[in-house]
Amino acid sequence: MTRDEATAAIVSSRLAKGFTWQQLADAIGRPLVWTTAALLGQHPLPPDSARQIAELLDLPAEAVPVLAAVPYRGGLPTAVPTDPTIYRLYEALQVYGPALKELIHEQFGDGIMSAINFKLDIGRATHDGAEHVVITFDGKFLPYNWPSD
Amino acid sequence: MTRDEATAAIVSSRLAKGFTWQQLADAIGRPLVWTTAALLGQHPLPPDSARQIAELLDLPAEAVPVLAAVPYRGGLPTAVPTDPTIYRLYEALQVYGPALKELIHEQFGDGIMSAINFKLDIGRATHDGAEHVVITFDGKFLPYNWPSD
């Protein structure tokens, strides 16, 4: 069983059994966005969580070590996403990416926002009476550093 | 003068004169991220702001209507960004994009986070004593809707 097969099994079993992502995250006691990403093949699950998920979703036993292994990450089927929900995030990158780069440098110095020591949150706000999706990227600032010996 | 030429003139004049992006945003009284994106060629400037910027940065008069026109948006020179600071945002999309899609649908229904009725903020947080860059995407939820006549 490959990780892609394990992911496909999770996706269809979740729909068939009617679990929400929130219920699966609660079941293993891990943050919601992290759990969803992990179950979509982007993070290894702790072995115990892998076993719980396999049980809940009736996955075969051989899925457990596969879910617990570090996966080959990168979840988009094409370099530029075609799905409109995901595309809007890419569009924001096209329109605001260079501005964010300038401001990270102006406010923090030469470096990057880590995508490894990093968390994402999804929330909700209201502006002018309309419901807004709020997505927060929160990553450690890593200054460019050339280690001395 | 094309918009690309106007952007290049802004970029090099800003460096030569030593303005921060914050100073330019303050000068025209507009939000910081919005201003930086606009000056990098992604939004039209109100005519008055265009005149102020042209004055501050010694741009020729013909730049003013160019800066005030709606630009052809999209600021990345390649579909996948090569600059590490910008790439990390793309990487977050590769790793978390499908998870964000699932959760927008689970929490808001079938639809998207608008990138048009939308704002971005950049801020700062501390976790475990380390400085973090916090980027907030805040866009109106737009449900898929097939208008009745």
Next chain:
Amino acid sequence: MTRDEATAAIVSSRLAKGFTWQQLADAIGRPLVWTTAALLGQHPLPPDSARQIAELLDLPAEAVPVLAAVPYRGGLPTAVPTDPTIYRLYEALQVYGPALKELIHEQFGDGIMSAINFKLDIGRATHDGAEHVVITFDGKFLPYNWPSD
């Protein structure tokens, strides 16, 4: 069962049973273009409609929750379509896309025509005695707006 497999099953079962798209749209009481797109994998079906379709087309029960889930959208196998019927729409975009952009901005302001709060219609006209295909894109105008807090 993945959504792609469900779509393939719909496509071949429809041909084998000889249903028109119009008949399927009538069966579930939804607009014709919307239904065709949904059955080709681009929209979730309401659970009841999914059940009706599964029955009409003899799809297995497990297809129902798959059809009712929000799909990963984007229905073209290549970025530039090779099929001549679809290509003509892409060609119109190549030839008239920049003009439409200019005129949306001139007539509505800085913003976009939504593809989410949006409907498409296909009809028929006659010019100089020849039959014409008339396709209408009708999307809400969304002005660029940077929400104040």
Next chain:
Amino acid sequence: MTRDEATAAIVSSRLAKGFTWQQLADAIGRPLVWTTAALLGQHPLPPDSARQIAELLDLPAEAVPVLAAVPYRGGLPTAVPTDPTIYRLYEALQVYGPALKELIHEQFGDGIMSAINFKLDIGRATHDGAEHVVITFDGKFLPYNWPSD
């Protein structure tokens, strides 16, 4: 002078002089969308119209035969457009292209909507109190036909 240089001159002179596309279309007495596309380099102008435009926009005399020649068409700088206003049209093609193909075949037979014997219109509608952009593609139906000798 190449056609690309002529287009660039039109774009910047129009902004500098403050003409709307509608005014330019009125000046030469041609439809609005057609005129905008032609001035953006997608159609030849009749020689008289080319002369009028050159005069209005202060283009050099050598621009006239260039504007009157059939151009190399195709106005997008990348195969997938990055500008959000244009992208939405591409997105509609990704989501609804295959459905439109099926329905053209179901309602008209095997063939295409011509993009040559073709016009585009942009208009306005209101649904649920919201302003909508309405774009109409109107092209002759061309049935696949293998001419007998």
Next chain:
Amino acid sequence: MTRDEATAAIVSSRLAKGFTWQQLADAIGRPLVWTTAALLGQHPLPPDSARQIAELLDLPAEAVPVLAAVPYRGGLPTAVPTDPTIYRLYEALQVYGPALKELIHEQFGDGIMSAINFKLDIGRATHDGAEHVVITFDGKFLPYNWPSD
């Protein structure tokens, strides 16, 4: 059964049974190039012809409606063909495409050679004692026309 599967079945059954394309074209009484393209998945077959082909090539009954449906056209696995026999046609396009464009415009006006109201023929000629392949593209001239209402 998908159309791709039907095409694959035709290709291997034809080889196994030793039919020439000419024999298959004669069997259904249709032009040779048209028939070959149709059997390679590029045109719908009239239902009766589909039945005849299915019988001759021992295809399952479910192939008949698939062969009779309008296919998703475009028969090259890569945008630039790698097969030398097909590549020479692409090379001719690279070397002579712009010249043909200029001459279509000079001799017929602004418009295109239709690829829909169109036929192709393959024949033979002798020049300087050498056998030549002669391929004739014969398509209706379609002038650019913006229909008046």
Next chain:
Amino acid sequence: MTRDEATAAIVSSRLAKGFTWQQLADAIGRPLVWTTAALLGQHPLPPDSARQIAELLDLPAEAVPVLAAVPYRGGLPTAVPTDPTIYRLYEALQVYGPALKELIHEQFGDGIMSAINFKLDIGRATHDGAEHVVITFDGKFLPYNWPSD
């Protein structure tokens, strides 16, 4: 002066002076399609013809050896052409390329139609009262041959 610069000079000088391609072909006594392709940068001109063309079009003397040198061939700015007039030829290749390959092999054996020992003609026909563009590819058949020593 590069060949690209020489081609650009020919293109704009031809328009300014109002020559047809036919007139230029007649001036040097060479076939029409060949001459057009050569002047668009795809074939070397015999030195005398290069001189005649340079004189007719007021090109600088240094253009003559450039026009007489073998060029780097390939005249399309993108692998898939965007111009509709040229695209139709590419579309014919997508739809009929595999069929032409099969028929070249069936009628001539394993080999190719040469694009080197090759000529192209453009003509006119009438079918059902409509004017047709007829393009003839005529290339030597080259059988695959593994030379013995």
Next chain:
Amino acid sequence: MTRDEATAAIVSSRLAKGFTWQQLADAIGRPLVWTTAALLGQHPLPPDSARQIAELLDLPAEAVPVLAAVPYRGGLPTAVPTDPTIYRLYEALQVYGPALKELIHEQFGDGIMSAINFKLDIGRATHDGAEHVVITFDGKFLPYNWPSD
């Protein structure tokens, strides 16, 4: 059975049975490079040779007509090869391709080295005591020729 399946069967059966390519070439009495290319799916085998190969490698009978048919040629899975042994040939093309073009034209005139009337040989040489691979491309010179009628 498709040609790709036949090739895959040859590749794994050859390894399992321990034949060298030389032994297979000897078995059918054809040149070594030609045979290896043909068995990797690039040339049709004469029917008798196809039968011999099928017997030696235990291929099913239905493989014989497939091996004897003209294949769709082009054996690289990506446009730029990733395998280092094959890449070096591509690198030579990148570094020396334009030089070879200039010298073919200087020494032979305007034309090409045929890849159809063509053979390849692989041999061995010693320079400065080191073993060298020597690959010889030997193709008929084809001068550009526009046939007179």
Next chain:
Amino acid sequence: MTRDEATAAIVSSRLAKGFTWQQLADAIGRPLVWTTAALLGQHPLPPDSARQIAELLDLPAEAVPVLAAVPYRGGLPTAVPTDPTIYRLYEALQVYGPALKELIHEQFGDGIMSAINFKLDIGRATHDGAEHVVITFDGKFLPYNWPSD
């Protein structure tokens, strides 16, 4: 002056002055293919040779250190060459690349033909009375070797 500018100057000056590549190779006493590649920007010239070439071709003095520096190699403007003379070499790679890989491994072991310790020759042969271009790749065999410490 960049190396690309130096190459362009060499190309046009060579044509204007009427030198053959052979004459330039003789002038600096280096092999013909090597010299042509070097002058097309693929190898550094020894400083003395650079001076000789600069003198012969009237290049400015600042060209000498540029020609003597190691260039950024890779001479094709697109990954797949469009020029027919160069394309035939790429086609040979597509058709025979995998076979050459197998035979290098069968005859020499696991390794590659070096493209660094490497020479190319162009010559002439006659088969069946026809003139052939013969191109010889001659590169050191480099076996895969994992150095022990």
Next chain:
Amino acid sequence: MTRDEATAAIVSSRLAKGFTWQQLADAIGRPLVWTTAALLGQHPLPPDSARQIAELLDLPAEAVPVLAAVPYRGGLPTAVPTDPTIYRLYEALQVYGPALKELIHEQFGDGIMSAINFKLDIGRATHDGAEHVVITFDGKFLPYNWPSD
């Protein structure tokens, strides 16, 4: 069994049985990085090692000659890697590749670092109290050399 299938079998069997790469390298007495690469499909295994691995991982007997054959190398599914761990190596190449080229030439002369006579090591270092990954590329310097006859 193809090499890709053999690799997939190794990957999932290793996870199911809980072997580390180090244990597999120790089992066959070969360097760690080399063994991991070989088992991921990048090097042939000596036949005895192939048998040992097949036994340890319960692979079918037919895997042995497949593992012992020279593979088609190149282990990344896309030209630009999407996995963050691998991407950082590509990013280093984007940022430092041109500098490494300059310094190889300055310190060693015109040539390359071989990737064939080459080894890679992975180790550990501490700088400022933080654990660092140290990857060492060690390849023979190969000077550009044009062999004399």
Next chain:
Amino acid sequence: MTRDEATAAIVSSRLAKGFTWQQLADAIGRPLVWTTAALLGQHPLPPDSARQIAELLDLPAEAVPVLAAVPYRGGLPTAVPTDPTIYRLYEALQVYGPALKELIHEQFGDGIMSAINFKLDIGRATHDGAEHVVITFDGKFLPYNWPSD
């Protein structure tokens, strides 16, 4: 002046004046690889160093703030490098990238080698009497970490 123009000026002035990269690194007292990368446009220079470099290389005063600004990083003109010296590093990534990923995870856990807190060194070794290039990547291990609030 853009950063690309500044880099081009550095490259040609360095050649004209005959400085080595080592001399420039010594002049500003910074590590060799870092300095070379910075002068090739990949790192900002401290303002004082920028002034020193501008003086040594006769760059205009306006170059100083440009060199001191954080650049848009990514120094390869194509996604897959064509230059052989740089390509070998990409090839190592193709062949060993997946293995390095597995071993980083086996030896350090789930995470990456930073390319930001990172240094590169180039050195020399001898194996079996042959000179080797040794390139050391040394980056902080960053474990995947989802910060708790």
